[in-house]
Amino acid sequence: MTKKKEEMQSEIFINSNDGKNFKKKVIFFLKQNVPIHIKLKNGNWFNGDVILIEIDMFIIGDFKRGEVPVMFEELDHIEKYKLKEV
Numbered sequence: 001m002t003k004k005k006e007e008m009q010s011e012i013f014i015n016s017n018d019g020k021n022f023k024k025k026v027i028f029f030l031k032q033n034v035p036i037h038i039k040l041k042n043g044n045w046f047n048g049d050v051i052l053i054e055i056d057m058f059i060i061g062d063f064k065r066g067e068v069p070v071m072f073e074e075l076d077h078i079e080k081y082k083l084k085e086v
Contacts, residue, residue: 022075026050026058035081036060040074047081 029036030050038060039045048062057071 022072022078023053025078026053026072029078029080035063037079037081038070038075039077040070041076042074046070 026036030053033049035047035049037045037047046060046062046065046068048060048068050058051061051067052059056073057069060068060070062068
């Protein structure tokens with residue numbers, strides 16, 4: 001597979017947000033060493049780096065709150081973290 005195709009597939013993968021892919025996305029972001037923004041079903045959200053992945057949960061190193069365990073079933077949305085421009 002060419003590098004261009006791999007990049008396109010990873011973009012498609014990142015932009016899809018169904019429940020089956022949350023764990024795959026977290027693994028992808030951990031391997032790429034990319035900070036993430038997540039929103040939980042209860043409305044809470046976190047920004048930070050993925051520290052550890054387990055079978056049914058992961059730990060995010062939130063930039064403000066420190067290490068927070070998150071169950072995959074609690075996730076509503078996950079995306080690459082973007083700095084807000086002022």
